[in-house]
Amino acid sequence: MNDATRDPANEAASDAAPESRDFIRQIVADDLAAGRHSVIVTRFPPEPNGYLHVGHAKSICLNFGVAAEAGGRCFLRLDDTNPLKEDQAFVDAIIDQVRWLGFDWADRLTHASDYFAQIHDCAVALIGAGKAYVDSLTPEQMREYRGTLTAPGRESPHRSRTVAENLELFTRMRAGAFADGEHVLRAKIDMAAPNINLRDPVLYRIRRATHQRTGAAWCIYPLYDFAHTISDALEGITHSLCTLEFEDHRPLYEWFLANLQLPARPRQIEFSRLNLAFTITSKRRLAELIELQLVAGWDDPRLPTIAGMRRRGYPPAALRDFVGRTGVTKKEHRVQMSLLENCVREDLNVRASRAMAVLNPLKVVLTNYPAGQTELLAAANHPDRPDLGERQLPFGRELWIERDDFMEDAPQKFFRLRPGGEVRLRYGYIIRCHDLVKDADGRVTEVHCTYDPETRSGMSGAERKVKGTIHWVSAARAVRAEVRLYDRLFSVARPDGQDADFKTFLNPESLRIESKAWLELSLLEVPPGVVLQFERLGYFVADRVDHRPGQAVFNRVVTLRDSWAKVEG
């Protein structure tokens, strides 16, 4: 059986390169052609303060992809400069998920914290050059001094401290002589700069916190702009790819490069982040859903987290395909879920074995089938792939069919089972309904049919044209299962950016559980993580957390395309 959620590492590298190059790949190609670089080096720099989501998947595919296509290198660098928010558990999860997505960083797993000493040296150098100073304003004062979007800021009274004073103060900051927040180190740039990032940005703050990697070695930690630029340069990054919101940080990035002695001069290029309709990707909001237990955790199959999509049964190749199809531009966008689902179906259609399962069972009794008789019917595991083999389906007098596949008062276009009507049982016989059994409420509890013994699949009688074919499971020999039917998490395309709180748009039907489903007998020992197509229903994955032999739990990955649903409305 094929486990579609597992993938050999670096399969990603063999994905076909896009036929038309996006603007970043054009820049890279130009740089190579012009001889500005001989080797391309990129990096994916997540902060370990949460799980990766589909937006990160884009960045991962871009950074690793660009490097691989150019025969270069890509670093996986954990940007761990804020010990208050970060956690080793997130580091582990990130590593696991990047690998699952299909990428390999060889020995290039790094951390911003690996460079704390060098970053500190850079700070000292800046102080020595009179380009950084220790400030002692409170956060409130600093905000006030910063000015506004339209008004210039004012210089801090501490801005004129001498190099010697600053050096001494910074040394004592580092030595733990001060309380958190008492001082900061700031770059001395321009308090009147129209770009607020240039109004003497903070380089270091005091934080008496245990860092998950460096422990208590430091009580001062560098901020993003400073640490990130230096890390990039130290790793010899040629193209530092990031999202649009960092666009106006680029002048600061370049200021650091121009004012520090660094081994490389990376170029920052920004692209728009991947937004998906009917979901959210803000880490803060994802964390909120988890905190409030509105979802089951970071790997809840409804979440657009990589862990969630993996548990949902999305194959990594489909995710990569999806990311590739959404392109790389600077235009803000919101991609439709249907594109993702199409990629998932396209991949799974080729790879997933077929099986039969009845989610909402209705009993069928074949009144002319001898009681006690059973037989085995051969069924192909894939309609287009004989290499996947076939299996034997137990068949008998009593069967389960899908309740939706029977309709007492059916419209003309309904070509499944109806009173007096005929339907073909997949891989089995043609049956005709002649009677119904109802309970006190008038609900159909049993459908009585006759089967035509000449019409078993493979027999000449089976040639007869019957409009409908339905799936079924032997009532005597079936496997009980819980099947979780997932739908979009939110009921509106843009849950964020609305007037109301995003949580008010949660889709109450994002999870429906069918606890009395029946699976065909061959599914008795499916290992977790395996994706199958339940014929006529969709793709389903054996849940990697709750599924075990004897207690089958399947998640619906995605439905099959259903043109009947459209007719029906």
Add this chain to the structure above:
RNA sequence: UGGGGGAUCGUCCAGCGGUAGGACAUCGGACUCUGACUCCGAGAACCUAGGUUCGAAUCCUAGUCCCCCAGCCA
């Protein structure tokens, strides 16, 4: 009112002065022992106004609309 970005079918992406094209979605049709898959077909877009040019989505000018920035977060 400051600075930085962005506007092409419903959605996403191409276009790089020479017939606006692809994918997803939608709507028809063919095929079908999965109302799946596959195949065939259709409709569908250049933010606005000027200008340059034989010719403009592309170049110029002026607008309009949208996004980001005032953390000791990243």
